Amino acid sequence: MTERGLILPLHPAGGVGLPQLPPLALYIHIPWCVRKCPYCDFNSHAASPELPETAYVDALLADLEQDLKHVHGRELTSIFFGGGTPSLFSAEALGRLLDGVEQRIKFARDIEITLEANPGTFEQAKFRAYHQLGINRLSIGVQSFQEAKLKALGRIHNGDEAIRAADMARNAGFDNFNLDLMHGLPDQSLDDALADLRQAIDLAPTHLSWYQLTLEPNTVFWNQPPTLPEDDILWDIQEAGQALLAEHGYAQYEVSAYARDGLRARHNLNYWSFGDFLGIGAGAHAKLSSPNGQIVRAWKTRLPKDYLDPSKAFQAGERILSREELPFEFLMNVLRLTDGVAADLFTQRTGLPIAELASARREAEARGLLLADPTRLVATREGQLFLNDLLQHFLP
Template identity: 50%
Template sequence: MPWCVKKCPYCDFNSHALPKVQGVQEATSIVDLPDSALPAELEQAYLQALIQDAAQQQPLAQGRCISSVFIGGGTPSLISAKGYQWLFKQLKALFDFSADCEITLEANPGTLEHQPFADYLEAGINRLSLGVQTFDSVQLQRLGRIHSQDDAMQAITRAREAGFNRLNVDLMHGLPAQTEAQALHDLHTAIGQGATHVSWYQLTIEPNTVFFRTQPVLPEDDILADIQQAGEAVLHNHGYVQYEVSAWAKEQPCRHNLNYWQFGDYLAIGAGAHGKVTQPEGIYRFQKTRQPKDYLDQQPASMLNWQAIAADDMAFEFMMNALRLKEGVPSSFYNTRTGLSLDNLQPILTKLRQQGLLVADEQRLQCTAQGFNYLNDVLSEFVMD
């Protein structure tokens, strides 16, 4: 869902400011939608396009059940809850959904950016991910966020009261001029409000963002390292388990993210979406056009850059995902997920185990604590010349 109320200066995701209705093709009404953040005509047209997109990808599922859906953006909560009810009714006519399918919606805390959370729960969404980023009012302004500290805290409370038992809070650290105490305050606040999952990651300056053109002054490396170490201790002491580089779960890890890191398959529906599917002749990646207008005009959107992962790239692609997981994956996954034998990688694996960067257990592909800290160096070993 590619629209936001406002584009944040650090954001390099496929997000676009809320448009006006002009220039959007009129669509036949599919549902009696209430007022929503998006113009009704645009919401209807986009939901219809999503279903046409999904229908053309139906064969790629190869009869497999949908076990998770992640609705990202942009700000997906700008779409009405009633719109999601219609969307999932259509999707379930195209695909088999597992009985315990995990359906995550990304939402921002601002009251302009979501409907009552109970309405999303009623639409079948059972996991919520709130883009808080920080509870510090000054930092929120620096980051260009339109919600306040109170908005963020109230959003978590209201989501829990609405019945969301699985609630992720996105937090960034290493913000401009941020101290260790400020970063830890964010964590303590999210924990105290009842987050069951925390995505905690360092702000990075990405190309094609406002921050890249006018770079803010970020904390020095020593401070960043102290924040990272102290924050990990706080999360650990409160019963959160780190299962991926930036993901901490108190109860259940995110099934959808686990599928990514375990090199599973996933479909791509919507402007800017990326997919990966295994076919008899190879493993393919593809994407959808980023511009919402182009996506709407195509209906159904083309499979852009449909390309097989080359055999020489497979080891790096697999390890780049699997070794992000704190517990790694069973060694057998390499063969079952790539179709290739692990035998060709044995010299590299032996070297990394002797260096203390991979665990000695040959039945697992897993970094040691030291290897996890030097993950980029570990992954570089799997780049084939």
């Protein structure tokens, strides 16, 4: 079968194989935090006084060893330490882990290595040591700079600590760091939200993740919902905040991501471009492609005690994506990008001909949700605002 003159192998689901494998990233989950926040639905657990650093690093490397069959000769373009609060781990533990990863998989020359950190865990010497390990990007979970809002969110830091964290990151050698900031917080006004955003901008991060608080199942907030701003206020916050960010040189490139020129988060861009990623650690997820065109989503056992139990398997399950699922899975990611992607990336990442999307594309374009451009897959402004409505057109 040919697509634009390229001869492609048959796809096991009945389409075509992949012209080449996507870039490969690594996600490492460290599941402990000082205290579980009431809005958090991530796989995180309150830490005991003594973290099992040595045992957990050993388990992570053994987990990775079992996943090496998915590498297929690729190098790692990025690594992301997520959690929980990965900055609870010592530099010694993270250094042994990074050494072990690099012994098993080659690092790209310009690899991006990001560590999530919370202001309440910052120590200057510790973060300088992180930087010396080769960790070259931080993502700092500020959420707000206002005492009342931080208290409502159950955060362990105060506003002054959040400001100092950004200064300490820079002093430790990190010239590339993200601030994580929420809006739509309990009883938040437009002025409150913009004050938070102005304070974040004043700290001159290279990247801002600015997103609305949502109430997720299996959280304290879901069962005991706080009073959140009305929809009209949320809309005003979104519009005014985006204008403020643009005014200060932060270009929006994804639903909730804003960056200085050339400093977009490469690890997350790989997710949103339907790239591949290994996932190690308790509850970590992965998306992996094979040379024969098979694409799998896999996930690891969730509870740390089970993950550390040598009698139990690291992997909890996996699911092979069917031909019918692939269009939705692909577009669910790439349409989050403000500029979308080149249309031919669909075939490169899924192995399916772009003609598979033709009927749904016409419907979405007719509704004004998808840009009528045969060379690109891009949501219109309305499509970005109503992304779920847009994606409904591509459900299997």
